[in-house]
Amino acid sequence: xxxxxxxxxxxxxxxxxxxxxxxxxxxxxxxxxxxxxxxxxxxxxxxxxxxxxxxxxxxxxxxxxxxxxxxxxxxxxxxxxxxxxxxxxxxxxxxxxxxxxxxxxxxxxxxxxxxx
Amino acid sequence: xxxxxxxxxxxxxxxxxxxxxxxxxxxxxxxxxxxxxxxxxxxxxxxxxxxxxxxxxxxxxxxxxxxxxxxxxxxxxxxxxxxxxxxxxxxxxxxxxxxxxxxxxxxxxxxxxxxxxxxxxxxxxxxxxxxxxxxxxxxxxxxxxxxxxxxxxxxxxxxxxxxxxxxxxxxxxxxxxxxxxxxxxxxxxxxxxxxxxxxxxxxxxxxxxxxxxxxxxxxxxxxxxxxxxxxxxxxxxxxxxxxxxxxxxxxxxxxxxxxxxxxxxxxxxxxxxxxxxxxxxxxxxxxxxxxxxxxxxxxxxxxxxxxxxxxxxxxxxxxxxxxxxxxxxxxxxxxxxxxxxxxxxxxxxxxxxxxxxxxxxxxxxxxxxxxxxxxxxxxxxxxxxxxxxxxxxxxxxxxxxxxxxxxxxxxxxxxxxxxxxxxxxxxxxxxxxxxxxxxxxxxxxxxxxxxxxxxxxxxxxxxxxxxxxxxxxxxxxxxxxxxxxxxxxxxxxxxxxxxxxxxxxxxxxxxxxxxxxxxxxxxxxxxxxxxxxxxxxxxxxxxxxxxxxxxxxxx
Numbered sequence: 001x002x003x004x005x006x007x008x009x010x011x012x013x014x015x016x017x018x019x020x021x022x023x024x025x026x027x028x029x030x031x032x033x034x035x036x037x038x039x040x041x042x043x044x045x046x047x048x049x050x051x052x053x054x055x056x057x058x059x060x061x062x063x064x065x066x067x068x069x070x071x072x073x074x075x076x077x078x079x080x081x082x083x084x085x086x087x088x089x090x091x092x093x094x095x096x097x098x099x100x101x102x103x104x105x106x107x108x109x110x111x112x113x114x115x116x
Numbered sequence: 117x118x119x120x121x122x123x124x125x126x127x128x129x130x131x132x133x134x135x136x137x138x139x140x141x142x143x144x145x146x147x148x149x150x151x152x153x154x155x156x157x158x159x160x161x162x163x164x165x166x167x168x169x170x171x172x173x174x175x176x177x178x179x180x181x182x183x184x185x186x187x188x189x190x191x192x193x194x195x196x197x198x199x200x201x202x203x204x205x206x207x208x209x210x211x212x213x214x215x216x217x218x219x220x221x222x223x224x225x226x227x228x229x230x231x232x233x234x235x236x237x238x239x240x241x242x243x244x245x246x247x248x249x250x251x252x253x254x255x256x257x258x259x260x261x262x263x264x265x266x267x268x269x270x271x272x273x274x275x276x277x278x279x280x281x282x283x284x285x286x287x288x289x290x291x292x293x294x295x296x297x298x299x300x301x302x303x304x305x306x307x308x309x310x311x312x313x314x315x316x317x318x319x320x321x322x323x324x325x326x327x328x329x330x331x332x333x334x335x336x337x338x339x340x341x342x343x344x345x346x347x348x349x350x351x352x353x354x355x356x357x358x359x360x361x362x363x364x365x366x367x368x369x370x371x372x373x374x375x376x377x378x379x380x381x382x383x384x385x386x387x388x389x390x391x392x393x394x395x396x397x398x399x400x401x402x403x404x405x406x407x408x409x410x411x412x413x414x415x416x417x418x419x420x421x422x423x424x425x426x427x428x429x430x431x432x433x434x435x436x437x438x439x440x441x442x443x444x445x446x447x448x449x450x451x452x453x454x455x456x457x458x459x460x461x462x463x464x465x466x467x468x469x470x471x472x473x474x475x476x477x478x479x480x481x482x483x484x485x486x487x488x489x490x491x492x493x494x495x496x497x498x499x500x501x502x503x504x505x506x507x508x509x510x511x512x513x514x515x516x517x518x519x520x521x522x523x524x525x526x527x528x529x530x531x532x533x534x535x536x537x538x539x540x541x542x543x544x545x546x547x548x549x550x551x552x553x554x555x556x557x558x559x560x561x562x563x564x565x566x567x568x569x570x571x572x573x574x575x576x577x578x579x580x581x582x583x584x585x586x587x588x589x590x591x592x593x594x595x596x597x598x599x600x601x602x603x604x605x606x607x608x609x610x611x612x613x614x615x616x617x618x619x620x621x622x623x624x625x626x627x628x629x630x631x632x633x634x635x636x637x638x639x640x641x642x643x644x645x646x647x648x649x650x651x652x653x654x655x656x657x658x659x660x661x662x663x664x665x666x667x668x669x670x671x
Contacts, residue, residue: 008196019189026181026665030174033670043509044517044558045169045671053666060662068192069655075130078139085143089150096157 018067025060029053123641138649142656145617149660152610156667159602166454168603169519169671175567176223177669181661183223187216188658191625191651198644203636206647210629213654217622224615228608230570236450236600237443237585237593242459243474245491246450249443250582257408257415257587258439259426261401264288264316267431268325268397275412275428276318282406283316288399290314296327297392299334306392316399324397331391338389349375406434410593415441418587441587447579448487449526449571451476451495454518471495471522475589487580494580497532497544498524504553520558526575527566531556533578607668614664617657624650 032038032052033045041048066072071082121132129136160167190209197205236246249255264279280287294310309327310320350372406426413428417438424438453471460467471477477495479488506516532544535555541547548556569575598605628647635643 085146
């Protein structure tokens with residue numbers, strides 16, 4: 001934890017750089033979603049665009065958590081709390097995977113199209 | 117007594133109280149928003165309607181992202197100012213942080229306001245029209261009523277009070293006497309509870325309902341007893357196993373079953389021991405006009421002057437002649453046939469043919485309602501445009517999306533009109549050519565310029581105006597509120613909850629800004645600790661928005 005005035009001052013440049021990266025990341029997110037030349041995968045929005053968008057968002061969120069929220073020099077107890085929350089959140093999001101691979105629900109909600 | 121470890125760290129964990137507490141709180145917030153995002157994924161993947169992609173203007177969301185990032189940077193510098201015992205640095209940065217929060221909420225409020233004033237209607241064939249309603253023409257079911265039939269058990273006070281209020285001094289009167297057959301000390305009496313001509317009131321409905329429920333309960337118990345008795349006879353007839361297989365046994369049982377069957381018919385038809393109270397009450401309204409909220413039920417026929425019923429959700433039916441209940445748009449700024457196409461494909465029908473037959477493209481213009489022809493003209497132009505788009509994409513081994521093919525946005529309406537002016541073509545369709553079609557952007561390329569200007573009067577001049585939809589062709593209509601569909605429900609839930617977090621965080625940080633001087637002078641490390649913890653919450657709020665923005669605004 002940065003406590004001494006010298007340590008804190010030494011981080012000012014880092015905060016500024018991270019802020020600039022976050023701004024740039026936001027512009028990049030909009031660009032890959034709207035500029036045709038940067039449209040990966042099929043035309044328009046598809047899962048490739050979703051994955052790319054979420055990757056950029058995850059990098060930005062990580063920078064906020066590590067630098068601004070000082071997770072890069074926190075104590076073990078905080079890491080346990082944070083990682084525990086992440087794990088449960090991952091399970092929450094991952095519940096979707098269970099539904100996708102449940103043959104009964106999947107077939108009921110998304111019946112096979114003619115010819116499939 | 118001073119609480120320990122407020123500022124100084126515990127020896128075992130190396131942390132003070134508030135640090136552990138805020139991280140535990142943030143862990144719970146991760147679960148809260150994680151659950152909501154998980155809900156979003158389920159709703160989107162399993163939606164039984166085309167998901168509204170790119171339905172929100174990008175620029176406000178982008179600006180809000182910049183604002184929150186900037187505030188995240190300044191809240192760290194505010195904390196650093198306290199650690200460096202630089203009060204001015206703290207005040208300057210914290211003031212900027214709170215200003216950012218206020219600007220964020222202003223943009224959010226403007227966005228919400230725009231949604232609540234924008235209207236959309238779905239026709240019976242699942243086509244959608246979007247725009248702004250004509251405020252001079254009420255969005256209501258209008259019926260010049262002859263009679264109202266109340267299903268008294270389910271009549272809701274809301275609807276009943278509204279009908280009474282609109283009737284004014286012409287209260288509906290009971291069409292026929294309301295008779296009841298009651299039992300008292302074993303004796304049946306028939307009375308007229310309410311004479312014909314009794315005025316409608318909540319008490320009349322409530323009293324009749326009490327009698328109805330009493331009668332129904334009595335009759336049900338009586339039927340149950342009669343059935344039990346009949347079954348007992350059948351059971352008794354079958355109690356002689358020594359007769360099994362004999363003609364007598366079969367005929368005895370069959371006779372008992374037949375008797376029970378006849379008893380059942382007698383129970384249904386005979387009412388000697390039954391009580392009587394009608395579950396419906398019919399009132400004459402003598403042509404009183406009622407104007408009812410369209411969300412309250414359905415209208416059977418909205419052709420002015422012709423017979424119609426308005427059936428409310430509680431079972432009340434108003435019968436009479438339709439007033440002019442048509443849904444009138446001041447201007448239309450969006451068309452969407454994706455849901456129609458989806459339904460057509462499910463049934464194996466020709467989607468394009470169904471679109472051509474859609475009431476949206478075949479609006480009967482009359483009087484000052486002349487926008488129907490313009491809608492058709494815009495659609496013809498869009499068909500030409502999308503054929504050029506398909507050709508170009510095919511060359512790159514890609515295909516147009518459903519949004520490209522079946523959704524017309526206001527940007528595109530403005531662009532078609534611009535092409536017509538440029539080329540002096542007689543129609544919008546003839547204005548779109550191989551040389552200029554690319555000037556019309558597809559829906560995945562939002563125009564930030566339009567996000568800045570909004571819809572101007574110049575733009576509105578290019579839209580279809582005064583579009584009248586017959587009410588019985590409208591399946592559903594709403595403003596863009598949580599009621600519209602799951603997308604807007606989850607959008608308002610997540611962004612609304614996030615907005616409340618912004619307000620809460622700003623209040624806490626504002627408290628330290630405006631009232632923290634005393635604590636700073638007494639114990640600056642204490643205030644620094646408080647601001648650090650408040651800052652951690654603020655970063656979390658920023659974190660959530662980092663995911664909200666791409667998910668809702670760009671996907």
